[in-house]
Amino acid sequence: MPERPPVVPAGPVVPQTHRAAPSRSYLWAALLRCALYLGPLSVAAAAAEPLTRVAWPVPMATFLLGWAAAQALTCTGVSVARRAGPSAAARHVGLGFAGVAGLWCSLVWIAPPAVIGPDRGLALVIGLGGLGTLATVTAALVTRAEAAIVLWSLPCWALAGITLAEIKPVGTLLPAAIVIVVIRAFQPVVVPGRRARRPRLSPAELRRGGGYLVIGASQAICVGLVWQAGPSGSTAPFWLPLLLAVPILEALIGWHTRQVESGLDTAESGADYHRHVRGVTLITLTGLVPPFAVGVSLALAAYRLPAGLPGFADTQSGVLGLAGGTLLGGVFAITYLLAARSRTGIAATLAAAPPVATAALPFLPLPSSGPLPDAVAVLAATHLAGLLVIALTAQPADPPSQ
Structure with missing residues (x-):
């Protein structure tokens, strides 16, 4: 595995070849x-x-x-x-x-x-x-x-x-x-x-940088899609869950990366290390499920509001905006977690999926409820796909040498 300096999430996090060195909490x-x-x-x-x-x-x-x-x-x-x-x-x-x-x-x-x-x-x-x-x-x-x-x-x-x-x-x-x-x-x-x-x-570093370029551009486009699809471009419902999720998701990704690295010191064999990584991944998945569950619950609740409610349209859009922001925070976390484990290509593909799917929806013979419901549905599908990808890629990209 390629070497890296101390963890720098929100940018690249690349696994290292040697045993984890002491670093900040x-x-x-x-x-x-x-x-x-x-x-x-x-x-x-x-x-x-x-x-x-x-x-x-x-x-x-x-x-x-x-x-x-x-x-x-x-x-x-x-x-x-x-x-x-x-x-x-x-x-x-x-x-x-x-x-x-x-x-x-x-x-x-x-x-x-x-x-x-x-x-x-x-x-x-x-x-x-x-x-x-x-x-x-x-x-x-x-x-x-x-x-x-x-x-x-x-x-x-x-x-x-x-x-x-x-x-x-x-x-x-x-x-x-x-x-x-x-x-x-x-x-x-x-x-x-x-x-x-x-x-x-090096060519590998350039490819990794290109992957992060795609990730960043895709994330910005997702932000724009949910922002502009909201009621009159309102940002408050959309940003609130995203801002609240950032510290929690940052800590979760940092914990995951630290635990995977600590396995290099504690594992007695390659098989032990693989079991350690699978256990850490299971705990991490448990932490990534709540944004998906809350986002989907908010989206379903938006369609169960009584039609006679005053300001029904704005209230429904506000609840959908909360759902979109919650799901988007989870997608961000999944993307960075995959990239932190040297799965940059998969992370870039997953990050680009919502913009590509949203652009393709008008050309598909599928019913549409509007830009905001479509964006929320695409983010929910991407979040679910990301959870499955993390579960299927629980094995480390390269086993540690003993």
Whole structure:
């Protein structure tokens, strides 16, 4: 099995060849990553007013480009950091996001006003701010600077609180806060020092990075599908279960990875190791079933609401939005868990299944209840398929050498 540094979920998690080395508690690592993800969320909350002045494809396209790039660059950046150090890894991430930023500028330049809104300059700034925020998260993961970036993101959290409390407009304070965090995240590149040569990625590493690119793009598209299918683009019902599930699922994936690695130290033989992995997988499956059960229950409850209920349509859509967010969180967890166990190709296929199936539904002779019910049904089917795939791939990709 290919070697890897300490676990970095939300990016690549690749099993290692040698016995598990001591590292930070997986619970602490999960909490730290969740705090790191609050940076982009706080920026989005603080930019609520400017976001209302651009068309919805602007934040959606920004998220699609940024999230896909973050997944691929985290995967390849971990390999670069392992071989050439944090400076080369930060430069690798910076060059990747610089290319994405150039692509965004080109898209804003050629896009019609109906797609980006009346203010082309504002759309450009919003996109660059979102990409910069996701770049800081990626750089923090590959350089192992998560705690520092969380601290430097506190001004963004404060601006989000000011915006939500409607105390006063944040104005140019938000762009300034983003720039400060970007500079800190790419400190290994900004501060003069010894420059390590960026190593050439191997074909296997490029394929793995391509798999994570597909995973990231597919996840962003799924978010857009459920978001836009909801009532009047409402985000509250959709985001709530997804946000609540992130810390739990991060801890579950971290526990699974740690337990599989610990089997390398405790197993007396290859057969013992396989039994250990199967037991860990069974416990993990038990933890992944509740999102599926809750999501399906919410979807069924949405269709059992009394038709005479005031605001019936909006209530039903809200409950379906909760179901979609719950199922989507489970699909995310299953995808990352498969990738963490070196099943990147399977994970990418599973992640791409909901967007592909949703695009194919209008051309199939099947009844349709609308975009949101169709999205929920596709996510439920994908979640169930993912549970079966994890159960069928319980054996480790490569047995440990004794």
